[in-house]
Structures are given as C-alpha cells and as structure tokens.
Amino acid sequence: MGEHLALDVGGVLAAVVLLAAAVFAAMALRRWLFVRGGGAVECSLRPLGADGAAGAWRLGIGRYKGDVLNWHRVFGFRRRPRQVIHRRGLVVSGRREPAAAEAEGLLPDVTVLEVRDGDRRLELAMSAAALTGFLSWLEAAPPGFPVEVDLPPDGE
DSSP states (O other), rough: OHHHHHHHHHHHHHHHHHHHHHHHHHHHHHHHHHHHHOOOEEEEEEETTTSSOOOEEEEEEEEEEEEEEEESSSOOOOOOEEEESSTTOOEEEEEEEOOOOHHTOOOSSOOEEEEETTEEEEEEEOOOHHHHHHHHHHHOOOOOOOOEEEEOTTTT
C-alpha cells in the first residue's frame, strides 16, 4: 500500500512541476511576443488616487503603438493591455528618484515620472534609456497634440 501511495504522490508532484514549467514557458513566450516587434520597454506602473494615495507598484512592459503606450503586466496572460496611456493631452508633472521603501519593489536605477492622462494619475518607473525614449515619444507628437512636459532640469 505504501508503494502505491509513493507512486501517487510522485505522479502528483511531477504534474505540479510540469504545470509550473508550462506556466513559466507561457509567460516567457508572451513576453517574447511583446518585445520582438520593437517599441517595448520595461517599466513599472502604479495608479494614484484622487487623494494622492498610491497603489502598489506592478512590473510591466510598455509598448508604443502610434499615439498610445500600452502597458501590460509581466506576470499575466492577457494579450490586451492593463493600461492604455494616450499621448494626446498627456501631462508629465513630476520626476523623482524612488524613495528607499519603494525602491525594493522596483528595478534598479529607475526614475519615477508622475503623469496625468485625462482624469487618471499614474506613476511610471523606468530606466534612463526607457525615460529618454518616453520623452522622445512625447516630443514627437504631431502638431496640434496637446502634450505637456513640466519637468525641472536634471540636477534640481
């Protein structure tokens, strides 16, 4: 009887390991599909409430598609973006280094931007290279696009 129980437990354990490997492979394939087309950057995002209360940081991939930045969570299976940030009317209202407490949950050497897209307020945390690309994307808006970047120069 103990021999059959060991085989059953071993079979269940093998199935759990195979399932975990399949989930990891699916997430890796999803990430590869987002990144292979170009225009994708790693950036964390967190929503800000109307009262200034901040939600939790979520690691994700931002993908530029025309006049929108589609943001997808890294650990997820949805093909549709979790957030869509529109370039038209976007306001970048602040730039800062992450606080010590929040830096633990972010990628290293990131800068945090506060943006407003209509009534939504968000914070984006991205590397220097991703930040340069984001600001270039904003500045490359067609004439007549109301885009506002209100950032102090570096060093202030």
